[in-house]
Amino acid sequence: MIFLKAFLVGGLICVAVQLLMDLTNFKVTPGHVLVGLVTAGVALSAVGIYEPLVKFAGAGATVPLSGLGHILAQGAIKGVDRGGLLGAFNGGVAAAAAGITAAVVFGYFAALLFKPKG
Amino acid sequence: MTAAKKVGAQTVAFAVPPVVSATATVVGAKEGQGPLGNTFDKVIDDPYCGEESWEKAERRLLQEAFEMTLNKANLKPRDVDYLLAGDLLNQIISANFVARALAIPFIGLYGACSTIYEGLAVGAMLIDGGFAANILVGSSSHYSTAEKQFRFPTEQGVQRTPTAQWTVTGAGALLLTATGTGPRVTHATIGRVVDLGSGDPYNMGAAMAPAAADTMVHHLTDTQRRVEDYDLLLTGDLGIYGKELLEELMRSYGHDLSERHNDCGILIFDRENQDVHAGGSGCGCPATVTCGFIMQKLRERKLNRVLGVGTGALMSPLTTGQGETIPTVGHAVVLEA
Structure with missing residues (x-):
C-alpha cells in the first residue's frame, strides 16, 4: 500500500511541475523548477503541511526536490530549539548533510567509473 | 569615392568569381543516419572521435575536414594563403587549435552558426581583391560541446523544449581558389x-x-x-x-x-x-x-x-x-x- 501511495504522491508532484513547464510555454525552466520545488518544500514544511504528506506517502514525498526543502525547514526549526538563532542558520544544512555528502560521494564515483555518452 | 565592386548598400559583386574547388565534410553518427547521410565524406560513430574529451573530438572533426579538402585538391598546408575558421566554443578554440596544427596563416572568425558563410564571403573578397590565391574556409560544432557551452551539460538530462534544435556534430571545409573548376x-x-x-x-x-x-x-x-x-x-x-x-x-x-x-x-x-x-x-x-x-x-x-x-x-x-x-x-x- 505504501508503494502505491508513494507512487501517487511522488507522481502527482512531478505531473504538477511538468504541467507548469508545458503550460507556461516553457518560460518555467528546469532551473526554476529546481529552486521552486525546494522553496515550496521549505514553505509547506514550515506551515506543517509537508510532514503529514511524508507520513502518508514516504519516499513519494521525500524523494522529489520538495523533500529536500522539507528537511532543510525541519532542520532549521530543530536547530533553533537546540541553539537559538544560530541554529536557524546551521540546522538546515546539518539535517541535509547525509544527502549532500551522498551526492558528492556518489557523484565522484559515478564520474570515476563512467564516461558520459553525450 | 565609391568602392568599385560594391553593389547597393551591403552587397559586393566579384569581378572574377572565386571558385570552390574542393570541399570535405566529416559528421557524427546521428548526422550520418540522417537523410543527407550519403552526401558526407566521412561519418565518425564515436562521439569522442577516439579523443579524451568532446572538445578534442570537435577539433578532430574540423582538422580532418581541412586535411581531406587539401588532399582532394592535392595541396599541402604551405600552399594555402589563409585559413579562415571559427566555431561556437569560447575563444573559438576548435578553430584556434586546428590552426596551430595546420600552421597556415590564420584569420579566426566568429559568426556563430553563420561562420562558414562569413568565411566564404571574406575569403572570396580576399581572393578577388588579389590578396590570396588559395584559401581554406571551415567551421565545426559538436552536440555535446555546444550543449555544455550554451545550455546544460547533457549528463544533467534537462528536458528540451519543442522549439529547441539539435546541434549538429560535424565539420565542413572548402577550398576557395582564384582559378579552377567548381561552383x-x-x-x-x-x-x-x-x-x-x-x-x-x-x-x-x-x-x-x-x-x-x-x-x-x-x-x-x-x-x-x-x-x-x-x-x-x-x-x-x-x-x-x-x-x-x-x-x-x-x-x-x-x-x-x-x-x-x-x-x-x-x-x-x-x-x-x-x-x-x-x-x-x-x-x-x-x-x-x-x-x-x-x-x-x-x-x-x-x-x-x-x-x-x-x-x-x-x-x-x-x-x-x-x-x-x-x-x-x-x-x-x-x-x-
Missing part, C-alpha cells in the same frame, strides 16, 4: 546585426529569422534580383519555426519564398524519426550541408544558382543569464554552378 562565388551580402527582442536560447530559429530576412531583402534590392532568379534560397539553421517565420517576414516585404526556400537545419535530420525537435543547428549544420549536399548539386548542375544565407545567434551564456535578448546576423553568398 563559383559571385556575390556576397554582409549582414547587419538584428535583434527583435527574442531572448529564448531554446528558440534560436525564431531569433535568427529576422536577420536572415534582413540580409535576403537587402541582397535582392542591392542586386535588383527576384526570388525567382534563384533555384534555391538556403538558410543556415532556422529549423521549422524559424523557416515559417522567415517566409512570413519575406511575404511582408513582398517576396514569396514558398517553393524555393529550404533550411540546412531541416535538410540534415529526419525530424519525425530522429527526435531533433525543431531541426538541426550549430556551425556544423550549414557547413556540412553546404560543403556536402549543396556543392554536390551545384557540381551536378541540379542547382544552378543558390543564395545561401548563414544565420548566427550572437549571444553568450553570460548575456542570456543577464536577461539580454539575442542579437543575430545573416551573411549571404551567391553560389553558381
Whole structure:
C-alpha cells in the first residue's frame, strides 16, 4: 500500500511541475523548477503541511526536490530549539548533510567509473 | 569615392568569381543516419572521435575536414594563403587549435552558426581583391560541446523544449581558389546585426529569422534580383519555426519564398524519426550541408544558382543569464554552378 501511495504522491508532484513547464510555454525552466520545488518544500514544511504528506506517502514525498526543502525547514526549526538563532542558520544544512555528502560521494564515483555518452 | 565592386548598400559583386574547388565534410553518427547521410565524406560513430574529451573530438572533426579538402585538391598546408575558421566554443578554440596544427596563416572568425558563410564571403573578397590565391574556409560544432557551452551539460538530462534544435556534430571545409573548376562565388551580402527582442536560447530559429530576412531583402534590392532568379534560397539553421517565420517576414516585404526556400537545419535530420525537435543547428549544420549536399548539386548542375544565407545567434551564456535578448546576423553568398 505504501508503494502505491508513494507512487501517487511522488507522481502527482512531478505531473504538477511538468504541467507548469508545458503550460507556461516553457518560460518555467528546469532551473526554476529546481529552486521552486525546494522553496515550496521549505514553505509547506514550515506551515506543517509537508510532514503529514511524508507520513502518508514516504519516499513519494521525500524523494522529489520538495523533500529536500522539507528537511532543510525541519532542520532549521530543530536547530533553533537546540541553539537559538544560530541554529536557524546551521540546522538546515546539518539535517541535509547525509544527502549532500551522498551526492558528492556518489557523484565522484559515478564520474570515476563512467564516461558520459553525450 | 565609391568602392568599385560594391553593389547597393551591403552587397559586393566579384569581378572574377572565386571558385570552390574542393570541399570535405566529416559528421557524427546521428548526422550520418540522417537523410543527407550519403552526401558526407566521412561519418565518425564515436562521439569522442577516439579523443579524451568532446572538445578534442570537435577539433578532430574540423582538422580532418581541412586535411581531406587539401588532399582532394592535392595541396599541402604551405600552399594555402589563409585559413579562415571559427566555431561556437569560447575563444573559438576548435578553430584556434586546428590552426596551430595546420600552421597556415590564420584569420579566426566568429559568426556563430553563420561562420562558414562569413568565411566564404571574406575569403572570396580576399581572393578577388588579389590578396590570396588559395584559401581554406571551415567551421565545426559538436552536440555535446555546444550543449555544455550554451545550455546544460547533457549528463544533467534537462528536458528540451519543442522549439529547441539539435546541434549538429560535424565539420565542413572548402577550398576557395582564384582559378579552377567548381561552383563559383559571385556575390556576397554582409549582414547587419538584428535583434527583435527574442531572448529564448531554446528558440534560436525564431531569433535568427529576422536577420536572415534582413540580409535576403537587402541582397535582392542591392542586386535588383527576384526570388525567382534563384533555384534555391538556403538558410543556415532556422529549423521549422524559424523557416515559417522567415517566409512570413519575406511575404511582408513582398517576396514569396514558398517553393524555393529550404533550411540546412531541416535538410540534415529526419525530424519525425530522429527526435531533433525543431531541426538541426550549430556551425556544423550549414557547413556540412553546404560543403556536402549543396556543392554536390551545384557540381551536378541540379542547382544552378543558390543564395545561401548563414544565420548566427550572437549571444553568450553570460548575456542570456543577464536577461539580454539575442542579437543575430545573416551573411549571404551567391553560389553558381
